[in-house]
Structure formats: structure tokens, C-alpha cells
Amino acid sequence: MLNTWVVMPTCLPSVLRRCHTCASERFRANGKFRVNAHHKLLDAWLLVLCTGCGDTAKLTVLDRTNVRCVRPELLDRMHANDPVLAAELLQDPALQCRNRTALDWDGAWRLDTGGTDHLDREVIDVRVRFAARIPVRPVRLIADGCGLSRAEVERLITDGKLVSAVRLGGKLSGDFTFTLKR
Numbered sequence: 001m002l003n004t005w006v007v008m009p010t011c012l013p014s015v016l017r018r019c020h021t022c023a024s025e026r027f028r029a030n031g032k033f034r035v036n037a038h039h040k041l042l043d044a045w046l047l048v049l050c051t052g053c054g055d056t057a058k059l060t061v062l063d064r065t066n067v068r069c070v071r072p073e074l075l076d077r078m079h080a081n082d083p084v085l086a087a088e089l090l091q092d093p094a095l096q097c098r099n100r101t102a103l104d105w106d107g108a109w110r111l112d113t114g115g116t117d118h119l120d121r122e123v124i125d126v127r128v129r130f131a132a133r134i135p136v137r138p139v140r141l142i143a144d145g146c147g148l149s150r151a152e153v154e155r156l157i158t159d160g161k162l163v164s165a166v167r168l169g170g171k172l173s174g175d176f177t178f179t180l181k182r
Helices: 072-079 083-090 093-099 138-146 150-159
Strands: 002-009 014-016 026-038 041-050 056-066 102-104 109-112 123-130 162-164 176-181
Touching: 002 138, 026 056, 026 072, 026 083, 041 083, 056 093, 072 083, 083 093, 109 138, 123 138, 138 150, 138 176, 150 162
Parallel strands: 002 123
Antiparallel strands: 002 109, 014 026, 014 102, 026 041, 041 056, 123 176, 162 176
16 A cells, blocks of 8 residues: 655745855745836845844846736735645745755654654655655655655665655655565
């Protein structure tokens, strides 16, 4: 029987970017937007607050974009400070590249395994699904989900008792499956 584990965000991740005021490198997004109009052109920013000094920085979402090119529902969501839109935009690679930022997901996600009743079986088939693009080491997920140490998980991989179609070293942010044989 295939079990499904879900990696879910619990809050918005920290934004890694240098603060111009205090040289801190961590900002937190509060989900607020600022939209400014210049005749028929729009600028829009996602506001983030420095964790060191509280100074506000702006992440560019729209830059001198013609009003006709912006979907009305997107503009309405920005005016309403939609937190779901903020989460979507923070994970957008183009926005991260344009603003020279990265995300730190430490403490901003959790693993939902659906219970521990499947851990008693000899063979465990698990599909891990990511609700957001959260880069996590599969070894850590498997260790947390099965109640094992990371060293034990590494040993199981070496012994061939833990197999997957994807490489379990490094970080993943996409769905994968694995089989654990005890």
C-alpha cells in the first residue's frame, strides 16, 4: 500500500538579502504590497521587513508595466494584500533573480505523514509530495517520518534496503517515491 507524506509550509520563508541599514541578511515577509501608478504605468512591490532593524525593503513585482498588461484579479489581490499571492511570488524564480534574493525555509515547513501505523510493516512504500517548492534533504524527511536517525537512513541506503528512483543525496523540492525494506 502506497502511503503519502506531504511537505507543507507553515509560514512564509525568510528572505535572504543584505539590509542597507544594519547589514543584517534576513528579512521576513509580512504579505503586504505597495502599488504605485504613473499615468498608465504601474509599479508594484512586495514589502519585507529586516529582522535586525525593522527597516522595510521592497521586492519588485512589476516595474513600469502598462496597466492593460496587468490582469485585474492580480491587481485586486495586491490591493487586498493577499498572503497567498505573497507566498506564490516569493517562490517565483524570476522574482528571486530580479531582486537578488534567496529563501530560507528553516522552521517554515512541516512533514505530514498521516500517522505512524504504516511504520510496523516489513516493506513501506511512500510517495512524498511537496505542497510548495521547499528544498529539503530526502534523508532528513525519511529520518523524521520513520523515526530513525540520519545515520541509520544513510546505512539503509548503502545496504540497498532504502531505494528510490531519484538520488537521495542533496536537496529536492519535487515529488518522489521510495521503498524501505526492514
